[in-house]
Amino acid sequence: MIRRATLSLNEATGEKKVAIDLLIQQYLIFLQKVINTLWNHKLFFGTFVPKKWYKEIKSSLTERYKQCAAKQALAIVKSQRKREKKTKPIIHNASIELDSRFVTIEQGKNSFDLWIKLAVLGGEPIYIPAKWHYHFNKFFNNSDWTPKKSCRLRRTDKGLFLDIFFEKEAEQIKEAGxxxxxxxxxxxxxxxxxxxxxxxxxxxxxxxxxxxxxxxxxxxxxxxxxxxxxxxxxxxxxxxxxxxxxxxxxxxxxxxxxxxxxxxxxxxxxxxxxxxxxxxxxxxxxxxxxxxxxxxxxxxxxxxxxxxxxxxxxxxxxxxxxxxxxxxxxxxxxxxxxxxxxxxxxxxxxxxxxxxxxxx
Ligand SMILES: [Zn+2]
The missing domain is CATH 3.30.420 (Nucleotidyltransferase; domain 5)
Structure with missing residues (x-):
């Protein structure tokens, strides 16, 4: 089974928030362009997108981020096809799927409990402080639960958030009852x-x-x-x-x-x-x-x-x-x-x- 815990990134300084916003913005523009390409060429298969399909798209994202966004684009068009929708998917939510190459969570020593290390546009990582909370603690540092490699960075009208996913093997259905x-x-x-x-x-x-x-x-x-x-x-x-x-x-x-x-x-x-x-x-x-x-x-x-x-x-x-x-x-x-x-x-x-x- 998979469970989600969300950390708020709103403790970040203004400067860092600007850097994250810029990353999300550039990522979403690129994501939509790759979706357009995949949709127009009817590329609805495979697990990754060959570089030739996006190398012409101009973007300030690093190669790694482009690869990551292309993968998300493929997942989006595939899911649209699965639901038998005939129209090209349009990105509405500021939500980007990242993996451990871009984000890691470290335990802090001082007032803030956690540090989220995130690679931004220049490729250099920034550190964002985040607070523990009960729901997150249930999964983090708990040997029953393994953190998944992928996480989700989101912007909503309430600010910036990071969704982290934890996995645990489902237990056998009980006999009694x-x-x-x-x-x-x-x-x-x-x-x-x-x-x-x-x-x-x-x-x-x-x-x-x-x-x-x-x-x-x-x-x-x-x-x-x-x-x-x-x-x-x-x-x-x-x-x-x-x-x-x-x-x-x-x-x-x-x-x-x-x-x-x-x-x-x-x-x-x-x-x-x-x-x-x-x-x-x-x-x-x-x-x-x-x-x-x-x-x-x-x-x-x-x-x-x-x-x-x-x-x-x-x-x-x-x-x-x-x-x-x-x-x-x-x-x-x-x-x-x-x-x-x-x-x-x-x-x-x-x-x-x-x-x-x-x-x-
Ligand atoms: Zn009756």
């Missing part, structure tokens, strides 16, 4: 078939206010991370979630599959927030040695978990006119999610694409 279904929503972020509920109950006004905030993405992401961490995985062997990865946002030519998403849209859990929550759940499962499985989402909120008939959903309550079952609507859905997994009988390690379900 059962299958538990999980229903994601927003009023209650997650309801589990074993009765656990995490995420504050929000009303419609609160949700609307949350989404209208200027930094709503950050606030909602934080909320998702903080709340999902509260799930107790002790008695869970397999966590079953609805797989919405293949469900498109309901617009354009393929609007039909989007219908399935309407349930989430109604509950104001935006498409991106759902994916954020799912990614966080995948990480938590990995850390707790729990298997994660995805099932087809169709109809899990409508069927009665006791008898399978179509029930009636009234706000947060579910009532079955056939057998008289009454339940919390999200809990009923979570039980259906769990049972769909059990009836499919796919216990044991799932293939890598286990979250892909056939559409329709």
């Amino acid at each position: 059962g299958a538990v279904g999980l229903d994601l929503g927003f009023r209650k972020l997650a309801v589990l078939s074993d009765g656990q509920i995490v995420g504050k109950e929000l009303n419609k006004e609160e949700i609307t206010r949350l989404y209208n905030r200027k930094n709503s993405h950050l606030v909602i992401s934080e909320l998702i991370n903080r709340e999902l961490k509260k799930i107790d995985f002790n008695n869970i062997k397999t966590l079953v979630v609805e797989d919405l990865k293949n469900v498109k946002k309901g617009k354009g030519r393929k609007a039909k599959p989007g219908k399935r998403f309407s349930r989430y849209a109604n509950r104001l859990l935006a498409h991106w927030a759902y994916h954020r929550a799912l990614t966080k759940l995948e990480m938590l499962c990995e850390e707790n040695r729990v298997q994660i499985a995805g099932v087809n989402p169709g109809g899990t909120s409508k069927a009665c978990n006791k008898c399978g008939s179509k029930g009636i959903r009234r706000d947060e309550r579910f009532v079955c006119p056939t057998c008289g079952n009454k339940d919390d609507a999200d809990h009923n859905a979570a039980c259906n999610i769990r049972d769909r997994f059990i009836s499919q009988g796919v216990y044991g390690p799932l293939p890598e694409n286990h979250l892909d379900v056939p559409s329709g």
